[in-house]
Amino acid sequence: MRHDRQSTDSQTHAVGRPPGYRRSWRSALAAVVALAAAPLLALGPAHPAQALGNNLALTPQMGFNDWNAYGCNVSESLIKSTALAMHDNGMQAAGYQYVNIDDCWLTHNRDSSGRLVPDPAKFPDGISGTAAYVHSLGLKLGIYEDAGTMTCAGYPGSLGHEQTDADSFAAWGVDYLKYDNCYADGVNQSGGGGPSAQSRYTTMRDALAKTGRPIVYSLCSWGRDNVWTWGAGVGNSWRTTGDINASWGSMLSIFHSNVGLASYAGPGGWNDPDMLEIGNGMSATEDRSEFSLWAEMAAPLISGTNIANASSTTLGILTNSRVIAVDQDPLGKQGVEVASSGGLDVLAKPLADGDVSVALFNENSGTATISTTVGAIGKTGASSYTLTDLWTGATSTTTGAISASVPGHGTVMLRVTGGTTGGGGGGSTTGEVHAVGAGKCLDVPNSSTTGGTQLDINGCSGTANQIFTHTGSNQLTVYSGSSQLCLDASNRGTTAGTKVIIWPCNGQTNQQWLVNSDGTITGTQSGLCLDVTGGGTADGTAVELWTCNGQSNQKWTIG
Structure with a gap:
């Protein structure tokens, strides 16, 4: 969700630098939310921890989250209507399965037993009733909580209540937990000695495991504490950046922050550059770029738009089966940059069947030709290779050169078939x-x-x-x-x-x-x-x- 916080921009190399964003609805108190100057964990190893062993998210999660389009205006009726729209408009058939509730779903006080209470005005059937409806459509329900004393919007957080809350989620039939990072106890703008992010997130991991219910665990720690170095042993995905918004500049900045972290991702644990802003105000060309880049980076595909009223253009982007297949490829490799110069980027992602997905991304405003070769992306051993344009479906052949005219802010995405794969595009x-x-x-x-x-x-x-x-x-x-x-x-x-x-x-x-x-x-x-x-x-x-x-x-x- 959106966090009213400013990341500390240390002059050392010890921390990533997610951009901070502001929301007008947030109170003055939330503007100085805990963790604004949180102490940093020591740098971790350069390789991922062993993946979380819950056998979930073996390919990146696909679904919906209400926050980007609706903010605090979440309700049972919204979640149900969104689930029904996904069931009917082709999203569910395309692979989207999680319908996720974000902040503001609960009351401001726990009950006498210390349990979280769904807001009865917003969720008259409770979370369990909402989950039952979502499940009846063959979809799954996600929920939101926070690893601090309060959520980012000021509702009760889970710090110190992890097992109680995990038990509630399991009893309600929840399938996915997005776990935020506001109001961490004992950490404030003057520093403090509260529990580290890693320890807080690990506590909830263990609580979820004890419930016995399979619940995908999404860490929303804003890219703090080099989460990618320990996230794989704790959650199924981890936010690598600050919050996204529906602008070209925001999307581009987040791409740059996430693209270099490929070695940390894999089946069961994914780098998460935040929710998709497709349909929320960027141009169709920019929306296609975001979808292409997120798929190339094996990122979770969580839509943050008004699904029930989405345009045919938006739905066409979100349900492109050829691009989704790259994101969901079972090999689980995140694409890497094999060339980047003057705002013209080439990414390559090896796929399970030996193909390589190539994204030719133009960061600039004018049309440009972007070129690479089959050798540079790791392909060898054939006299001819087939190129399939994943947006148009057109095919062509090449003996080695790969080149396309790419519109400003656009991405041409190709699947390269033929020969053998190895060396470039992910080798060492x-x-x-x-x-x-x-x-x-x-x-x-x-x-x-x-x-x-x-x-x-x-x-x-x-x-x-x-x-x-x-x-x-x-x-x-x-x-x-x-x-x-x-x-x-x-x-x-x-x-x-x-x-x-x-x-x-x-x-x-x-x-x-x-x-x-x-x-x-x-x-x-x-x-x-x-x-x-x-x-x-x-x-x-x-x-x-x-x-x-x-x-x-x-x-x-x-x-």
Whole structure:
């Protein structure tokens, strides 16, 4: 839901930076909601925890949530009419199954036994009666609660009542819990010592498990505390960003925050860039881009629009079976950026049948040609490949080149069939990173493991401080296990001269690197080239970011 909070924008690398949003209906008290300056957890490992073992959400969740379109105006009649519309308009047949209630469904006080009470004016049949109706249509019901003392709208939270509330949800027939992060006890703008987000979310995880009812668990922690590094062991999905709104700028910012986190997602646990704003005010082209990108990133597809009155255009986007198949692919790989320059992005997502889904995304306002190759997306071994446009259904063939004219703010989405898949679009490469111009190797000075150490070049030695792995999620890692660190643009710098350092891996875009066919290595966030300072060739010459210029001190090979 919407949270009246401003994320702290630390100058360190220790936290993601979700954008904050404001809602006019929120009270002044909520504007200083707890967690506005919550203490951060230590950085976690660069790889996901073991997936939550509840055998749910083996593909990303699909459904509806009332908040984006209705805010606090939720009711039994709204949920029932939405469920019926989904049943009748093709959404249920397309795979949407959860009808989710957000905040404001309950009264401001628990009952004498400490249980939550559905608002009798809004839900005269209670949550159990609403669930029974939704279930009668073959759909499932979701509900909302909060890991703090109050929900974001000021209703009772679940902190300290986790088992009681989980038992209520199970008894009512709830199938899905969205668990928010407002009003965390003991944490306020001056800091505090309340329980960490991870511990609060874990407590509810265990409470849900004890009920014995299968309930999908969606963590809504706004991308705080590097949730993607521990979310897979706690929930079925985790919000990686602040709240979305129905604007191009918001959607684009959230895409940038989520796209670099591919290594943390998989069956049973998904990066969640927030609900879909399709039908809420963006253009049809922008709506198609959001749907394409969310599917390419294996994100939950939770509609946040007025379903009962949705236009044919909106429903056509939400029910595109070819795009949905990419999101719901059982291999469970999140697509990764294989190229990004000047606002023109190429994403590749390997699929279970050996195909690769490619998204050609134009962030700019004018039409542009976006090109890649079958090799760059990880395809090899065929003399010809079939390309299926997932929006038009048109097919074509290619011997290697993939290219399309993409309208401003638009996305062309292709399914590439033929040959074998591996290497690009999600593979990894390990070895020395050779500086072509200097004839030396990228090097961590003195085998340091201290975050902030600037990299340099040195004579190639094959030692651990010169062995890097370019991962499927476009990180460049050095060392292994608990000592693993990532190549990092210092302080998220995007200007020429920014130091290139080692730092604990955190999945942010300043730690994403594209290894390009022309020999350059570019920072996904900055678009700048990895550069040996001043074209130097001496041992110890520092490495930095610089404007790409085609010179040999910006050429590298791995292996």
